[in-house]
Amino acid sequence: MDSFTLTLNGKQVEFEPGQTILTVAENNGVRIPTLCHLKGCTPTGACRICLVEVAGARSLVASCSTPAEKGMVVETETDRVHRTRKLTTEFLMASGKHDCITCERSGACTLQDLAYRYGIDKVRFETATRPYENEDANPFIIRDFTRCILCGRCVQACQEVQVNRAISFGYRGPHAKIIAGVDVPYHESDCVFCGQCLQACPVGALVEKKARFAGREKDVEKVRTTCPYCGVGCQLDLHVRDKRIVKVSAVEDAAPNKGRLCVKGRFGYDFIYSKDRLTTPLIKENGEFREASWDEALDLVAAKFKEIIAKHGSDAVAGVSCARSINEDSYQMQKLFRAVFKSNNIDHCART
Amino acid sequence: MTNSFAEFQNAKMFMVIGSNMTEAHPVASTFLKNAVMNGAKLILVDPRRQPLADFADLFVQIKVGSDIAFLNALMNVLITEDLYDKKFVQSCTTGFDELKAKVMAYPPEKVSDICGVSPEKIRETARLLASVKPCMLCYTLGITEHTCGKNNVMSTANLQMLLGNMGVESGGVNPLRGQNNVQGACDMGALPNVFPGYQQVANPEARAKFEKAWGVTGLPDKPGLMIPQMMEGLASGKVRALWIFGENLANTEPDIAKVEHELASAEFLVCNDIFPTETTRFAHVIFPAAAWSEDDGTITSSERRVNRIRKVSDAPGQAKPNWWIFKQIAKRFGHEWTSNSGQEIWDNEVSVLAPSLAGIKYHRIENDGLQWPCPNEEHPGTAFLHREGKFTCGLGVFNAVDWTPPAEVPDDQYPFVLSTGRRLYHYHTRTQTSRAGMDVILPEETADISPHDAKSRDIADGDYVRVWSRRGEVVVKARLTEQVPPGMVWMAFHFREGNANWLTNPAFDPVTQTAEYKACAVNLEKKV
Numbered sequence: 001m002d003s004f005t006l007t008l009n010g011k012q013v014e015f016e017p018g019q020t021i022l023t024v025a026e027n028n029g030v031r032i033p034t035l036c037h038l039k040g041c042t043p044t045g046a047c048r049i050c051l052v053e054v055a056g057a058r059s060l061v062a063s064c065s066t067p068a069e070k071g072m073v074v075e076t077e078t079d080r081v082h083r084t085r086k087l088t089t090e091f092l093m094a095s096g097k098h099d100c101i102t103c104e105r106s107g108a109c110t111l112q113d114l115a116y117r118y119g120i121d122k123v124r125f126e127t128a129t130r131p132y133e134n135e136d137a138n139p140f141i142i143r144d145f146t147r148c149i150l151c152g153r154c155v156q157a158c159q160e161v162q163v164n165r166a167i168s169f170g171y172r173g174p175h176a177k178i179i180a181g182v183d184v185p186y187h188e189s190d191c192v193f194c195g196q197c198l199q200a201c202p203v204g205a206l207v208e209k210k211a212r213f214a215g216r217e218k219d220v221e222k223v224r225t226t227c228p229y230c231g232v233g234c235q236l237d238l239h240v241r242d243k244r245i246v247k248v249s250a251v252e253d254a255a256p257n258k259g260r261l262c263v264k265g266r267f268g269y270d271f272i273y274s275k276d277r278l279t280t281p282l283i284k285e286n287g288e289f290r291e292a293s294w295d296e297a298l299d300l301v302a303a304k305f306k307e308i309i310a311k312h313g314s315d316a317v318a319g320v321s322c323a324r325s326i327n328e329d330s331y332q333m334q335k336l337f338r339a340v341f342k343s344n345n346i347d348h349c350a351r352t
Numbered sequence: 353m354t355n356s357f358a359e360f361q362n363a364k365m366f367m368v369i370g371s372n373m374t375e376a377h378p379v380a381s382t383f384l385k386n387a388v389m390n391g392a393k394l395i396l397v398d399p400r401r402q403p404l405a406d407f408a409d410l411f412v413q414i415k416v417g418s419d420i421a422f423l424n425a426l427m428n429v430l431i432t433e434d435l436y437d438k439k440f441v442q443s444c445t446t447g448f449d450e451l452k453a454k455v456m457a458y459p460p461e462k463v464s465d466i467c468g469v470s471p472e473k474i475r476e477t478a479r480l481l482a483s484v485k486p487c488m489l490c491y492t493l494g495i496t497e498h499t500c501g502k503n504n505v506m507s508t509a510n511l512q513m514l515l516g517n518m519g520v521e522s523g524g525v526n527p528l529r530g531q532n533n534v535q536g537a538c539d540m541g542a543l544p545n546v547f548p549g550y551q552q553v554a555n556p557e558a559r560a561k562f563e564k565a566w567g568v569t570g571l572p573d574k575p576g577l578m579i580p581q582m583m584e585g586l587a588s589g590k591v592r593a594l595w596i597f598g599e600n601l602a603n604t605e606p607d608i609a610k611v612e613h614e615l616a617s618a619e620f621l622v623c624n625d626i627f628p629t630e631t632t633r634f635a636h637v638i639f640p641a642a643a644w645s646e647d648d649g650t651i652t653s654s655e656r657r658v659n660r661i662r663k664v665s666d667a668p669g670q671a672k673p674n675w676w677i678f679k680q681i682a683k684r685f686g687h688e689w690t691s692n693s694g695q696e697i698w699d700n701e702v703s704v705l706a707p708s709l710a711g712i713k714y715h716r717i718e719n720d721g722l723q724w725p726c727p728n729e730e731h732p733g734t735a736f737l738h739r740e741g742k743f744t745c746g747l748g749v750f751n752a753v754d755w756t757p758p759a760e761v762p763d764d765q766y767p768f769v770l771s772t773g774r775r776l777y778h779y780h781t782r783t784q785t786s787r788a789g790m791d792v793i794l795p796e797e798t799a800d801i802s803p804h805d806a807k808s809r810d811i812a813d814g815d816y817v818r819v820w821s822r823r824g825e826v827v828v829k830a831r832l833t834e835q836v837p838p839g840m841v842w843m844a845f846h847f848r849e850g851n852a853n854w855l856t857n858p859a860f861d862p863v864t865q866t867a868e869y870k871a872c873a874v875n876l877e878k879k880v
């Protein structure tokens with residue numbers, strides 16, 4: 001069979017028809033920077049940071065949207081490529097307020113990485129001022145338009161990944177802006193606060209409100225776990241600082257959610273820190289609860305169950321297990337009822 | 353689920369019935385929407401014009417509780433017009449003749465009145481269903497929360513077998529499980545009739561196996577009580593002590609007034625919980641428990657995938673893991689249990705005792721979880737069940753069933769049907785979501801009604817309305833929405849005030865004991 005090959009930075013590599021130059025490069029360990037490209041979505045070719053040189057082509061081509069072709073000769077790191085990427089980066093830096101000191105995403109920002117990678121120590125253009133105020137009116141997502149580089153990843157995340165169709169590009173030229181609905185705040189639009197836009201944003205233009213100033217990328221350890229809400233079983237990365245969850249993101253490429261979450265999985269984590277938590281065993285006396293030690297409470301429960309079983313038989317005790325807690329807890333509870341109390345009166349709300 | 357979420361992506365057709373997926377299983381719905389955008393067909397069957405209707409090729413708005421009549425009529429058309437999968441039916445199933453006899457009594461003309469869908473639309477649905485293979489059927493509580501819930505479930509299976517959509521990738525019958533671990537709690541044997549891994553307590557061999565493993569004798573052989581029976585037992589004195597782990601029964605069970613009377617009748621009530629709830633008010637002892645991310649363990653998702661839950665911090669104060677609490681009680685009865693962590697319980701007990709979980713060990717699920725059945729440690733897990741039409745008990749059995757109406761239907765005094773469900777921003781009784789900022793977005797319960805009914809009763813959006821049933825009444829704001837058809841009131845049970853369960857009917861499926869949350873009769877008026 002005729003194999004599909006091209007030359008990438010001087011090396012012969014194989015590819016499958018339909019793959020983009022970017023995919024071929026990634027598969028061969030060559031890293032091309034990208035900004036607007038969102039995996040699995042239609043390439044928009046908007047940011048031009050992924051430009052590469054293809055022999056015979058007059059101008060540089062966007063690797064994220066150009067299909068690989070047989071016999072192509074591709075160079076990803078030429079001077080011309082570097083100069084262009086550097087210039088693009090400078091334009092982006094000048095397009096708004098990119099003062100990393102105050103930015104939540106510092107240390108995990110694609111623009112910051114690009115500036116460093118292309119050795120930019122001074123921006124040669126005047127910084128534009130964006131005519132839009134921050135939006136801080138909902139409990140979960142802050143929109144900072146001064147940091148938005150209009151890459152459109154959030155729009156793709158909303159339109160193509162989650163298909164919530166809440167946001168799109170609005171206005172033109174210096175007034176360009178990502179708008180929700182007819183340019184209303186998120187909470188007045190069709191937005192369902194899945195936060196997929198947030199996860200897709202490469203800079204600090206969309207940030208988690210609850211996580212603001214709680215710990216940047218370098219301050220946190222990521223712990224993988226499973227969402228505590230519905231039966232889909234989405235995989236989460238808990239961003240943990242000093243044993244406290246400060247933020248949640250979706251695990252990319254994990255089964256089943258493939259980097260997606262909903263409002264509950266992404267923002268519903270901090271109930272565990274509520275001041276309402278039960279922190280000590282409680283025993284009711286004369287209609288009021290009083291605090292008790294573990295031994296006292298456990299002894300009382302054991303004695304009561306013994307007494308009732310002795311008097312009325314094993315069928316007089318019953319247990320309802322929890323469909324929210326871990327398997328091991330449910331296993332243990334049914335074992336207690338069956339092996340110790342000798343009762344099959346164990347159930348949970350399997351039906352609701 | 354017989355199949356997996358990953359199969360949504362390549363599915364060619366979906367039939368979604370009684371599943372408000374965009375709110376109850378949001379991420380699953382994104383994969384479904386992706387498939388539809390890529391050309392998959394979607395048939396949506398629901399009493400409400402819910403968000404997925406915008407994506408449906410065919411939206412069939414049936415009346416609440418008419419599912420079996422509708423499904424039987426579809427099968428009637430498939431058989432009459434010779435559109436079913438004869439090869440599958442012949443080689444992989446039994447009971448076709450009984451099914452045929454039964455559904456022949458459900459011609460579209462007759463069913464049309466019951467389900468409020470024209471005979472033409474029923475035929476169109478059947479033809480569309482037969483035109484694409486395979487079709488993935490998804491359902492949720494819209495199917496199960498009826499007095500005929502079990503029969504509803506059997507009807508969906510009948511349909512999929514008739515169409516030959518079982519045992520194939522991107523096909524099958526897929527109930528999306530509500531809670532994160534409702535699948536796992538079943539798998540673990542937190543059910544009155546089975547040990548872990550669905551081994552029957554009535555089976556002497558199974559009992560002998562567990563007696564040996566647990567070092568005990570005399571495991572009871574008679575299946576125990578289900579929740580509604582336990583609750584009634586409290587009132588009658590048959591059940592003296594009840595231990596409630598985590599569930600907030602005082603808000604989640606139908607007919608709150610009745611439930612609270614039952615809880616108050618308990619001679620001794622123990623609760624494990626992370627928060628004080630309406631239910632813990634009735635307890636004699638409350639044990640403070642470790643929450644999600646305060647303990648290591650596993651939960652099992654709808655697609656039978658066993659996933660890890662990891663510990664980030666200790667539980668606050670003196671709160672303890674639930675498994676530890678149960679172990680301490682066992683100890684006081686003279687039983688020394690050796691397992692001393694989630695991992696020891698799973699690796700040394702659960703996976704040893706439940707054959708379908710035998711191959712799942714903690715070290716294998718560090719990253720992506722594994723889907724059971726997974727019989728040994730080399731097994732990759734099972735993405736979809738009944739491969740090539742092989743059912744666990746041999747052939748797939750058609751269970752022909754008749755339609756029965758809900759236990760309580762509208763009349764002159766109570767002219768509306770109340771149906772209930774979940775809203776996106778909250779989870780059940782909000783013990784968690786209200787403490788995570790969601791109240792700002794969804795602060796209170798509403799009664800969702802059609803603009804048509806609102807007009808005839810002079811109710812404006814946001815007006816307070818009184819809604820009452822034979823069991824109780826609530827006062828809530830009206831929310832006018834085209835999602836709800838005339839004649840229906842739709843509510844949730846996220847809030848104590850205005851909780852739909854003050855109104856719902858404690859009528860249960862005779863076999864599964866699932867309550868009829870989806871249908872009861874109410875009246876409503878503007879509160880002056």
Ligand code: SF4
Nearest residue numbers: 158191192194195197
């Ligand atoms: S939170 Fe979700 S729905 Fe809202 S704009 Fe972002 S992606 Fe769209």
Ligand code: SF4
Nearest residue numbers: 148149151152154201
């Ligand atoms: S908000 Fe973020 S993702 Fe959206 S266009 Fe601006 S920079 Fe890109």
Ligand code: SF4
Nearest residue numbers: 227229230234262265
């Ligand atoms: S993130 Fe949303 S969809 Fe995923 S498991 Fe959690 S509640 Fe379900």
Ligand code: FES
Nearest residue numbers: 036045047048064
């Ligand atoms: S990443 Fe290719 S054009 Fe933006």
